Amino acid sequence: MSKLILASASPRRAHLLGHLVSDFEVIAADVDETVKAMELPDALVSRLAALKAKAVYDLQETSSRRSIAVLGSDTVVAADDRILCKPTNFKDFHEMMSILSNSVHQVYTGVCLIHEKLQQSIVVKTEVYFSPISEMEIEDYWQTGEPQDKAGGYAIQGVGGKFVERIHGSYSAVVGLPLVETKNLLSEAGILNGS
Numbered sequence: 357m358s359k360l361i362l363a364s365a366s367p368r369r370a371h372l373l374g375h376l377v378s379d380f381e382v383i384a385a386d387v388d389e390t391v392k393a394m395e396l397p398d399a400l401v402s403r404l405a406a407l408k409a410k411a412v413y414d415l416q417e418t419s420s421r422r423s424i425a426v427l428g429s430d431t432v433v434a435a436d437d438r439i440l441c442k443p444t445n446f447k448d449f450h451e452m453m454s455i456l457s458n459s460v461h462q463v464y465t466g467v468c469l470i471h472e473k474l475q476q477s478i479v480v481k482t483e484v485y486f487s488p489i490s491e492m493e494i495e496d497y498w499q500t501g502e503p504q505d506k507a508g509g510y511a512i513q514g515v516g517g518k519f520v521e522r523i524h525g526s527y528s529a530v531v532g533l534p535l536v537e538t539k540n541l542l543s544e545a546g547i548l549n550g551s
């Protein structure tokens with residue numbers, strides 16, 4: 357049985373993966389997440405998920421690579437293909453919330469599994485519908501500290517959940533790791549217990 361490594365610094369991803377696998381290691385991947393010119397969101401999350409998995413795979417001793425599997429993932433928020441990264445300051449965040457307020461946007465999560473030299477990737481797209489957000493709500497939300505490290509400036513699983521009217525797609529993908537699709541990837545690779 358292969359040892360599974362999650363190539364991520366995100367506690368949310370580790371928590372979600374824990375719903376599928378009881379035993380895995382976590383190693384943060386240090387990669388350049390700069391968006392390329394004209395890069396579309398689905399291509400971006402696919403490239404970054406693979407980059408993260410490959411970075412951690414390459415850190416492993418050559419002799420042990422045959423018995424490991426590495427999972428990388430990346431999430432971005434996009435409004436009509438315009439990528440909204442993690443807000444760097446309040447002005448940036450305010451602009452994001454103005455775009456998301458009373459409108460629908462897309463959350464893309466890419467997952468890549470490297471196992472026995474094979475690399476398999478998937479991208480999950482979810483549509484998220486936001487209710488109108490007032491100026492005061494934008495200011496108050498920024499003060500909570502929650503938006504700062506989140507793609508698109510919000511967390512559906514936290515305070516940001518109060519802006520979400522409905523979603524069409526995968527809730528776990530919005531949080532950071534699509535459970536059904538990741539389960540299928542791990543299962544096909546023979547990594548899940550009992551598969």
Ligand SMILES: Cc1cn([C@H]2C[C@H](O)[C@@H](COP(=O)(O)OP(=O)(O)OP(=O)(O)O)O2)c(=O)[nH]c1=O
Pocket residue numbers: 363364365366368369384385429430431432433463505506507508510511512513530531532
């Ligand atoms: C939209 C949204 C994003 N997020 C989070 C998930 C991701 O952790 C983060 C997107 O940034 P990522 O760069 O995908 O992930 P990360 O920097 O947290 O961790 P790593 O690269 O090491 O795997 O935003 C939420 O937690 N809730 C949400 O509703």
